[in-house]
Amino acid sequence: MSTVELTDVKTLRKRARQHVEQGAVTEGYNADREQILRLLNESLATEWVCALRYKRHYFMASGIKASVAAEEFLEHATQELEHADKLAERIVQLGGEPDLNPDNLSKHSHAQYVEGKNLEEMVLEDLVAERIAIDSYREIIQYIGESDPTTRRIFEEILAQEEEHADDMADLLKGL
Numbered sequence: 495m496s497t498v499e500l501t502d503v504k505t506l507r508k509r510a511r512q513h514v515e516q517g518a519v520t521e522g523y524n525a526d527r528e529q530i531l532r533l534l535n536e537s538l539a540t541e542w543v544c545a546l547r548y549k550r551h552y553f554m555a556s557g558i559k560a561s562v563a564a565e566e567f568l569e570h571a572t573q574e575l576e577h578a579d580k581l582a583e584r585i586v587q588l589g590g591e592p593d594l595n596p597d598n599l600s601k602h603s604h605a606q607y608v609e610g611k612n613l614e615e616m617v618l619e620d621l622v623a624e625r626i627a628i629d630s631y632r633e634i635i636q637y638i639g640e641s642d643p644t645t646r647r648i649f650e651e652i653l654a655q656e657e658e659h660a661d662d663m664a665d666l667l668k669g670l
């Protein structure tokens with residue numbers, strides 16, 4: 495049996511009517527909201543920096559006729575932006591504001607924007623960036639624990655896709 499104490503319906507209903515202006519954030523939300531918002535915004539910056547780096551690599555690889563790599567870069571760029579949107583949506587649900595100020599993106603991002611001089615460098619830098627994202631998201635998931643299941647699930651879904659991205663880049667690198 496779990497040690498969680500269930501709240502009676504009357505109290506649940508009464509509590510839900512208080513602070514309705516906070517939307518999805520209820521009294522039972524027991525995560526450190528400011529800290530979660532900070533982590534979400536840092537991850538949002540990471541996703542945007544990764545999307546921009548993949549876009550750059552896509553156009554440069556197209557120029558040197560490396561079509562297999564170019565297609566992967568483009569697909570990843572699109573998926574990083576989908577991740578960014580999920581994070582931004584959650585930030586707003588939690589009563590925060592997504593920081594998309596371009597001046598802040600590279601400052602807050604965990605992964606770096608590296609252009610790379612040739613195809614091999616591009617793929618290597620993308621692999622490194624994915625590995626940074628994987629480690630940082632795994633830690634965030636552990637930090638959240640049971641305190642905010644929805645945010646944790648979002649990070650878990652993104653993490654699974656970053657692992658696929660890393661795998662794709664590792665495969666590409668082997669073929670070069």
Ligand SMILES: [Fe+2]
Nearest residue numbers: 541573574577
């Ligand atoms: Fe991503």
Ligand SMILES: [Fe+2]
Nearest residue numbers: 624655656659
């Ligand atoms: Fe990724």
